[in-house]
Amino acid sequence: MDAGTAAVLGALAGSVATIGAALATGWAQREGARITARSEHRRQRREPRHGAYKAFIAEASGFRDYVGVFTVSYTVFPYDRVDVMFSGRCEELADAVREKWVDVALAGPKKLADIATSLERLSNVLVFRVVGLRRLLDSEGRTQETSTYDSIKELIAKDAEEFESELDRFISVAQATLDDDGSLK
Template sequence: MDAGAAAVLGALAGSVATIGAALATGWAQREGARIVARSEHRRQRREPRNGAYKSFITAASQMSDQVGIFTVSYEAFPYDRIDALFAARCEEAADRVKSTWVDVALAGPKEVTEIAGRIDRLSNALVVRIAGLNQLLNPETRALTDAAYDGLKDVIAAEAEELEGNLDRLVLLAQSALDDDGSLS
């Protein structure tokens, strides 16, 4: 091979290697910048999520505490506690759940929004049933048998337990969403 051809081939090989190295460096820098940007975005989302989750979990816990009495046995169930004041406290708790749910829905992610929506719907359903039970327990309008009261109490108890289970699941999902720094995806 002639010395001129060898010099041209050497220069060509050096150019190809330089271009390859530049492309690899550019790709690595772009990926690094993308990871940093995603991590920063998730950090900025985590701060408002923390406040929204905290408010919602507090409101949902208050609702769960209110309706927790329905999970006691028939013999110990305090029917005398079900009055207009109790129904009003449950309605206030459900209103707090509703008002904080919007922030959680906007904060996301989808899994947290879905479970928070279930908790909100259960809170509203419980308020309606408790108001109905309060009306039925009113001595002036008492029309159902004890078995009917117990049946309605069972429905409320099942929904109260479902609310508590969903609340426990929400806490775990919220922790997971807050722990996600974007470095793994």
């Protein structure tokens, strides 16, 4: 190979290496900027989400604590305590859960919104069952329809346990969502 060809090939190799290095640097800078932008976006969403999740968890926990008495043992719970005041308070707490659910549903992400929707629906089901149970009781707390009464008690206990489990799952997913800084795809 003569000196002219070697010089041209050397210059070409240097140019290709420079272009390759420039492309690699550009790609690395673009990926760094994308990670930074994603991280900043998630940080800006974290604060409103934190507030929405916190308020929802507070209301759902209040509802869980109120209906949690049914999970202790549906056979020994004093169901004569299920009066108009009890069912009315149950309805108020479910309404508060529904109100905060809207914020969580809008804040997202979808997985968390789906769990919150499940909790909101369960709170409504529990209210309907508690009201149904109350209507079966006479003024002294006795019932004439024992089989219906017992089956409603079992359903309330099952739904209250499911509500508690779903709330625990919501809290776990909410923590993971708030911990996500956006650095991973």
